[in-house]
Amino acid sequence: MRVTGLISLLALGLTACGGEAPEADHAMAGHGHSEASAELAPLPDDGVMPVVDVRAVWMRPHPGGRDVTAAYFTARLSEGAIDRLVEARIAGAGRVEMHGHSMNDEGMMQMHQIPPQDVTDAGPLVFTPGGRHLMVFGLDTVVEGDAVEGVLVFERSGEVPVTFQVRNMAPGQVTDY
Ligand SMILES: [Cu+2]
Secondary structure, eight states: OOOEEEEEOOHHHHTTTTTSOOOTTGGGOOOOHHHHHTTSOOOOOOSOOOEEEEEEEEEOOOOTTOSEEEEEEEEEEEESSEEEEEEEEETTOSEEEEEEEEEOTTSOEEEEEOOOEEEETTBOEEEOTTSSEEEEESOOOOOTTOEEEEEEEETTTEEEEEEEEEOSSOOOOOTTO
């Protein structure tokens, strides 16, 4: 699996990925999702159309002066065995990327773009601070209390409309729903 758009990130900035002070070069390091998705074979048709239930959908307010923020959610299958998140769209955003973190050779955590992510009946697909997240570029400034419409696009079940609640604190864990 090739990693595109490798981005160095100050250790201090890790927990605040997209929330406070994204590196200046972060906004420049964009690559289209199509490049990553092209490397994955399509999911097999197992005869059961999956149904994806998405909860805990939220977004951090924009840090002052920035047009980059991070968004999160938890996706779980309520029917079926496997599906794959291939894209996220957010109304008004110029671009949305799926990001993860990994340790580099120097022991520094780095943020990078990740390929489409599978969600299976083994457990929820969680996008949460410090882990996978959506990086949202070019959205007009949002503040606590706002709500932003979006769509999560799954390979098999298609588009799932979601509403990102803008808040400073993560909602409670919802892995048990
Ligand atoms: Cu990021």
